[in-house]
Amino acid sequence: xxxxxxxxxxxxxxxxxxxxxxxxxxxxxxxxxxxxxxxxxxxxxxxxxxxxxxxxxxxxxxxxxxxxxxxxxxxxxxxxxxxxxxxxxxxxxxxxxxxxxxxxxxxxxxxxxxxxxxxxxxxxxxxxxxxxxxxxxxxxxxxxxxxxxxxxxxxxxxxxxxxxxxxxxxxxxxxxxxxxxxxxxxxxxxxxxxxxxxxxxxxxxxxxxxxxxxxxxxxxxxxxxxxxxxxxxxxxxxxxxxxxxxxxxxxxxxxxxxxxxxxxxxxxxxxxxxxxxxxxxxxxxxxxxxxxxxxxxxxxxxxxxxxxxxxxxxxxxxxxxxxxxxxxxxxxxxxxxxxxxxxxxx
Numbered sequence: 001x002x003x004x005x006x007x008x009x010x011x012x013x014x015x016x017x018x019x020x021x022x023x024x025x026x027x028x029x030x031x032x033x034x035x036x037x038x039x040x041x042x043x044x045x046x047x048x049x050x051x052x053x054x055x056x057x058x059x060x061x062x063x064x065x066x067x068x069x070x071x072x073x074x075x076x077x078x079x080x081x082x083x084x085x086x087x088x089x090x091x092x093x094x095x096x097x098x099x100x101x102x103x104x105x106x107x108x109x110x111x112x113x114x115x116x117x118x119x120x121x122x123x124x125x126x127x128x129x130x131x132x133x134x135x136x137x138x139x140x141x142x143x144x145x146x147x148x149x150x151x152x153x154x155x156x157x158x159x160x161x162x163x164x165x166x167x168x169x170x171x172x173x174x175x176x177x178x179x180x181x182x183x184x185x186x187x188x189x190x191x192x193x194x195x196x197x198x199x200x201x202x203x204x205x206x207x208x209x210x211x212x213x214x215x216x217x218x219x220x221x222x223x224x225x226x227x228x229x230x231x232x233x234x235x236x237x238x239x240x241x242x243x244x245x246x247x248x249x250x251x252x253x254x255x256x257x258x259x260x261x262x263x264x265x266x267x268x269x270x271x272x273x274x275x276x277x278x279x280x281x282x283x284x285x286x287x288x289x290x291x292x293x294x295x296x297x298x299x300x301x302x303x304x305x306x307x308x309x310x311x312x313x314x315x316x317x318x319x320x321x322x323x324x325x326x327x328x329x330x331x332x333x334x335x336x337x338x339x340x341x342x343x344x345x346x
Contacts, residue, residue: 129155136187145293147190150219153248156183159212177345179334180210181281189279189302190216192314192328196277196300200224206265207231207281207307207336211240213251218258230269232339237262237338266336268294275299283310283338297321304333
């Protein structure tokens with residue numbers, strides 16, 4: 001049975017998306033029906049837009065699932081309604097245990113379908129960085145030769161905690177209530193920013209964490225460009241610099257084309273502004289004005305925005321300094337907050 005508390009398998013991603021669909025459906029019904037049967041039936045429907053981002057909310061997610069399971073059990077036992085839960089073909093389930101079996105079949109069918117959820121793969125069968133990149137290419141996540149090349153050169157294994165399978169397509173905790181993003185999210189952001197990561201350009205990585213994406217940026221902008229990482233946990237800055245020194249980006253760190261700084265990412269890093277590309281690795285409740293100000297005309301920023309429900313936003317500053325914002329996909333990231341709030345886990 002796939003776990004409910006991480007996005008390491010198609011079924012796990014499906015569970016998380018179903019819970020959000022159920023929340024939305026219940027809160028949108030006014031007045032709610034006596035037993036919210038329609039809302040409960042959504043819980044077992046296959047998601048049309050599965051979440052694909054970072055995940056550090058296992059406690060909250062687990063509690064939500066427990067609440068909804070308990071609700072379904074109480075509903076069935078108190079009303080005698082044994083067909084309250086239905087799948088896509090409206091076949092009735094007589095108890096939650098049969099719904100669990102249905103999710104096991106979803107895990108199999110989604111893994112072989114064209115649904116975007118198949119971008120997730122689980123287990124440790126991939127043991128080489130190049131194989132991980134090839135997997136992302138086969139799923140269409142990586143479409144650019146430049147993105148493939150940089151992800152091959154910067155070995156993810158150098159940037160994950162020791163003993164952690166580095167090539168599994170899942171976000172991983174790195175301590176201090178922070179994560180390193182899943183490989184497909186790194187690839188997605190590199191694809192979105194590729195045209196703004198040309199040699200000689202300036203790139204800013206907010207919430208740089210392990211330094212993986214900062215190193216990728218540096219490789220793409222080259223020695224004539226500038227890649228800057230900002231992270232408010234000093235211990236992560238120190239460990240990220242050590243990881244970069246072991247990577248293919250080490251010469252750029254030594255030459256000064258790549259640097260990582262301790263600071264509040266919400267304020268950006270004015271010293272090397274304006275930036276052609278800005279990446280934010282944590283979800284902001286709203287887009288910080290300082291980051292928009294430090295974005296170069298013609299530049300692009302990728303930032304997750306939202307609290308419970310988050311979207312990856314693509315922010316573009318036109319040559320006349322007007323700003324356009326569009327939504328790329330639904331995601332789940334840790335919050336962009338103060339250092340103290342992050343360490344408290346709030």
